[in-house]
Amino acid sequence: MRRIAMVTQKGGAGKSTLAICLGVAAREAGESVALVDLDPMGSLTGWGNRRNGGDIMVMAASPGELSEIMGQLEALGVTLAIIDTPAGDSALAEEAIAEAQLCLVPARPNIFDVAASQGTLQKLKHRDYSFVLNQCPPQRQAPRIQQGINALADMGVLLTPLVAARADYQEAARRGLGVTEFAASGAAAAExxxxxxxTRDRLDGVAEHRKSDAA
Ligand SMILES: Nc1ncnc2c1ncn2[C@@H]1O[C@H](COP(=O)(O)OP(=O)(O)OP(=O)(O)O)[C@@H](O)[C@H]1O
Ligand SMILES: [Mg+2]
Structure with a gap:
């Protein structure tokens, strides 16, 4: 079972939105997906309640429960678990980081979000992680922002593509859908x-890396 945690102490960067939309895209690509909601605000749990059908399992987890829940999901044949965490410097985020094979750090392309990620990155020092830049202007990025994007890409800590700010993300979440379901031929669905x-390629790379480490 592949395990992803969405983490950043910055609120509103897109952890829950990307957890949902990536989870739906992965399910459409053939994965058996579970979303694990570690955020007491319950964004994913609410989304699951709005969704028709049980094709994606949504489980709320309380502090200290995550490891056991992950074991249960694996036993059920889940192939991808995506863990959502609350904003802020929380023990819950650390619990998720400890369970994850790959941590995704959503950030809006501005100095505040990237600066606010520093505390999160401290916790990710010995873990595999990657930024996902979210809520980007759909057209070209400003030159200074583009430089920052290039720097993250050069360090190997940026997943592509950039995710644009699009109303589809908000509408889909409101209806208990992923963007690939809400507007299947739209630009948000394609991204x-x-x-x-x-993300899958990155996870596979992690697996190979671990294998060669062990050899
Ligand atoms: N790519 C996007 N385009 C448009 N709106 C977006 C996009 N991503 C997220 N949003 C909106 O931004 C807001 C914050 O997103 P979200 O709740 O996913 O962030 P979060 O990191 O989970 O926040 P929190 O830290 O509060 O849990 C939501 O209203 C969401 O609909
Ligand atoms: Mg959230």
Missing amino acids: MRELWRS
Whole structure:
């Protein structure tokens, strides 16, 4: 079972939105997906309640429960678990980081979000992680922002594509859908399918890396 945690102490960066939309894109690509809601605000749990059908399991987890829940999901044949965490410097985020094979750090392309990620990155020092830049202007990025994007890409800590600010993300979440379901031929759907492909490649790279470490 592949395990992803969405983490950043910055609120509103897109942890829950991306957890949902990536999860749906992965399910459409053939994965058996569970979303694990570690956030007491319950964004994913609410989304699950609005969703028709049980094709994606949504489980709320309390502090200290995550490890056991992950074991249960694996026993049920889940192939991808995505863990959502609350904003802030929380023990819950650390619990998720400890369970995850890959941590995704959503950030809006501005100095506040990237600066606010520093505390999160401290916790990710010995873990595999990658930024996902979210709520980007749909067209070209400003030159200074583009420089920052290039720097993250050069360090190997940026997943592609950039995720644009699009109303589809908000509408889909409101209806208990992923963007690939809400507007299957839209630009948001295309970028989420691509983001799942690059996430999966990254996870596979992690697996190979671990294998060679062990050899
Ligand atoms: N790519 C996007 N385009 C448009 N709106 C977006 C996008 N991503 C997220 N949003 C909106 O931004 C707001 C914050 O997103 P979200 O709740 O996913 O962030 P979060 O990191 O989970 O926040 P929190 O830290 O409070 O849990 C929501 O209203 C969401 O609909
Ligand atoms: Mg959230």
